[in-house]
Amino acid sequence: MKKDFLKLLRNFILLSIPLLGAVFYAAIFPMRYHSPEYPMWAEEKSFVRTDSNDYSVLIIGDSRAKSSVLPELLGNDVYNMAIGGTTAIEMYYAFQNYLKANDPPSYAILIFAPYHFCDIDNYSQTLYYHYLSFWEEAGLTLNAFKSAKEDAILHKGWFTDSLSFRLRLPNKYMAEILDAPSGGNTDENTAVFQKIRQEKGFRSFGTDEENNLENYEVHHETFDSSELVVKYFERLLNSLEEAGTEVIIEQAPVNPFSHEHITSDFYEGFEAWLSETENRHPSCTVVHDVPVYPKNAFGDNNHLNRRGAERYTGELLEKYPEIFKGSLTSGLPQ
Amino acid sequence: MLFNSVQFVLFFPVVTAGFFIFPKKFKNIWLLLAGYYFYVCASPAFLPVLIGATLVTWAVCLVMHGRKGKGRTAILCLGITANIGALFFFKYFAFACSIIGVSPPFRLLLPVGISFYLFQATGYLIDVYRGSLAPEKRLLRLALFLSFFPCLLSGPITRAGEMLPQFEEEHRFDYERIRYGLLRMLFGYFMKLVIVARLDLVTTRIFDHYGDVNGYGLALGMVLYAFQIYCDFAGYSELALGAAKVMGFSLPENFRQPFFAEKSSELWRRWHMTLMKWFTDYLYIPLGGSRKGRARKYINILIVFAISGLWHGASWTFVIWGLLSGLFMVLGELSAPLRSSLLSSIPVHNRFTGVLHRFFRTLITFSLFVFALVFFRAPSLKAAGEILGKIFFGFRLSDVFALSPFSLGLGKVNLFLLLFALLILFAADLINELRGDKISWLMEKKAPIRWGFYYTAVVMILFSTQIGAASFIYFRF
Numbered sequence: 001m002k003k004d005f006l007k008l009l010r011n012f013i014l015l016s017i018p019l020l021g022a023v024f025y026a027a028i029f030p031m032r033y034h035s036p037e038y039p040m041w042a043e044e045k046s047f048v049r050t051d052s053n054d055y056s057v058l059i060i061g062d063s064r065a066k067s068s069v070l071p072e073l074l075g076n077d078v079y080n081m082a083i084g085g086t087t088a089i090e091m092y093y094a095f096q097n098y099l100k101a102n103d104p105p106s107y108a109i110l111i112f113a114p115y116h117f118c119d120i121d122n123y124s125q126t127l128y129y130h131y132l133s134f135w136e137e138a139g140l141t142l143n144a145f146k147s148a149k150e151d152a153i154l155h156k157g158w159f160t161d162s163l164s165f166r167l168r169l170p171n172k173y174m175a176e177i178l179d180a181p182s183g184g185n186t187d188e189n190t191a192v193f194q195k196i197r198q199e200k201g202f203r204s205f206g207t208d209e210e211n212n213l214e215n216y217e218v219h220h221e222t223f224d225s226s227e228l229v230v231k232y233f234e235r236l237l238n239s240l241e242e243a244g245t246e247v248i249i250e251q252a253p254v255n256p257f258s259h260e261h262i263t264s265d266f267y268e269g270f271e272a273w274l275s276e277t278e279n280r281h282p283s284c285t286v287v288h289d290v291p292v293y294p295k296n297a298f299g300d301n302n303h304l305n306r307r308g309a310e311r312y313t314g315e316l317l318e319k320y321p322e323i324f325k326g327s328l329t330s331g332l333p334q
Numbered sequence: 335m336l337f338n339s340v341q342f343v344l345f346f347p348v349v350t351a352g353f354f355i356f357p358k359k360f361k362n363i364w365l366l367l368a369g370y371y372f373y374v375c376a377s378p379a380f381l382p383v384l385i386g387a388t389l390v391t392w393a394v395c396l397v398m399h400g401r402k403g404k405g406r407t408a409i410l411c412l413g414i415t416a417n418i419g420a421l422f423f424f425k426y427f428a429f430a431c432s433i434i435g436v437s438p439p440f441r442l443l444l445p446v447g448i449s450f451y452l453f454q455a456t457g458y459l460i461d462v463y464r465g466s467l468a469p470e471k472r473l474l475r476l477a478l479f480l481s482f483f484p485c486l487l488s489g490p491i492t493r494a495g496e497m498l499p500q501f502e503e504e505h506r507f508d509y510e511r512i513r514y515g516l517l518r519m520l521f522g523y524f525m526k527l528v529i530v531a532r533l534d535l536v537t538t539r540i541f542d543h544y545g546d547v548n549g550y551g552l553a554l555g556m557v558l559y560a561f562q563i564y565c566d567f568a569g570y571s572e573l574a575l576g577a578a579k580v581m582g583f584s585l586p587e588n589f590r591q592p593f594f595a596e597k598s599s600e601l602w603r604r605w606h607m608t609l610m611k612w613f614t615d616y617l618y619i620p621l622g623g624s625r626k627g628r629a630r631k632y633i634n635i636l637i638v639f640a641i642s643g644l645w646h647g648a649s650w651t652f653v654i655w656g657l658l659s660g661l662f663m664v665l666g667e668l669s670a671p672l673r674s675s676l677l678s679s680i681p682v683h684n685r686f687t688g689v690l691h692r693f694f695r696t697l698i699t700f701s702l703f704v705f706a707l708v709f710f711r712a713p714s715l716k717a718a719g720e721i722l723g724k725i726f727f728g729f730r731l732s733d734v735f736a737l738s739p740f741s742l743g744l745g746k747v748n749l750f751l752l753l754f755a756l757l758i759l760f761a762a763d764l765i766n767e768l769r770g771d772k773i774s775w776l777m778e779k780k781a782p783i784r785w786g787f788y789y790t791a792v793v794m795i796l797f798s799t800q801i802g803a804a805s806f807i808y809f810r811f
Binding site: 001004005007008014015018019022157159161164171174178 | 341
């Protein structure tokens, strides 16, 4: 029986060679087949895990932070380590990794879209790009079990999904591998990576000259925060405070149409939640007002375009002169 | 749990390893737990239905045993009413309400596999009633018969007489048998992931917008759908038979190259064989079969096929599909003498005309099958009528040349892979037809041929994972 079993095992391994080839290809050449979304994740992951000359100001948040703050206008010691599609969950782990390789920053500016305290809408991308380590993912899953209604992480088939991503199985990666052009995406992705690095983490999303369509908050009747996200946001704040970092919670702008259509219940709920957070963390500076920018500042319905980012960054510079060493030579764009 | 899920890829080796490692007395318990877990993954809320059907069937057979006369028949009726009643309740209640013009007071979800395991349970009840089978006293064995995971969700519909003894047999680790089973599973995955996934893209595109598609496009769509449903269900059966064989169990064959059939009656002896045999044994023969004259025989055929259609789904489209299939079978029998005399009047009879005749008969049989299948695929009778109207009255030869195969939504690579896969399927079916069993045939070949096929199949399956695999069509029945 043992001999037969070994024979079966040998044949099974031989038969698995194409599968192993696909898995290794997916693991070794991510820049070759992934879309240009990947370099943003890869750049940030590499930034937080390497000694990066110890920046004194970090921008932490989601895509609105990523596309709103131009660190190069704020000074040499500012880095935008936000990632599009993430929540406080990913940013908590990002900051832990940053601390392992770097001294804590003096200041951290946290910018998250309000709806990102309610929804985890992009977790599969976190798994897809292998952003979290095995143990980070295990810890998060455990916390999701403890939190009520976190089906964004513990959805039906979460385990096999997670395993498929972790092992880079073809059911998750083959589509993008086959869709990539024959020469691969390496050049394009490397260029995106380098541009993000050059601009100290900034990346714009929308390409419109103007946009006044409804953003994600418009789809929420009320501000119904996610227990798990809030738990991780608290952890992030605690962690920053313990590291001696001064925390500023800022708000990214919304376009006029969204501002008109976001319900008062949502705004009130968000406002109340911010006040509670402020009470729990009195050392944090919490900005409550969500600014409204004209439509020509928006590259899509959620994100500022470069003109909008310059204006927002300029306002931050004016607002916090004691933090930023940069200067605006041409004044704020309108 | 789907056979084509990562979950099953983890589940199956664990269950098989446990099955071979555990001592004999624990093997059946292990398989029962595996079956229930398998079912819970697919239909978590409805495990009580499966367990309830098991308990009722077991109890009814034990009570029936030893009784005679009307009491015995009454108990049988009670058992059948319980099983078929449950099926009616979950599957046909809303349909029955719509027939009498009442909106159903509640909406029910259909427990996955209910049509399969309740038919197995009902078949067992009738076998015990007829005395062809002793009632199973051990509840565990009966529960295992009804929840044996390879055939729990979509058949084959097994008989207690052929399965219960197998649960007592010694199942040892046998390399050749395991290899055979795994190769059947590989072929099943090939059918499902390589062929069905691609055909599904095309047919969904066609039938989701059938109003915008011309007659030729719809006719092509129906032909492709015939191959899709064949590969979907036969692929599932290959997986079920293969998985069972790995553990040492033999399940009845469910498909035997149906599209090689030369007449409708033959096609239905080759398609979903276990269901057709079930209907033959437990419905057609009790109705009188062919023993009460030709007219009665044809009526019985129509009844069986109408009910078979209803078994597939609670909708008039399925009833019409069943009736049409039965009608083609009856017409085939009625026209047989005329066709024979026409054939004998042809002056030339040689091997070529014989092959041509056979091809022609196969083509007609397949065309009739596809014609009826319109009602199976269409969402409503009105839609079926529109599709058939377009196929028969909106068919223009110019459309044949105007429709590029690349406009079917597959792209060049996938179209090539699909055609190549269909060629392999045809070769496999031909080998089955001529040599009896493609897997045994393959296992006898030299290593380069065998491994050539293995790697071709594995690489094509890998390339197909990009498409993603939907649920099996027969899950909904």
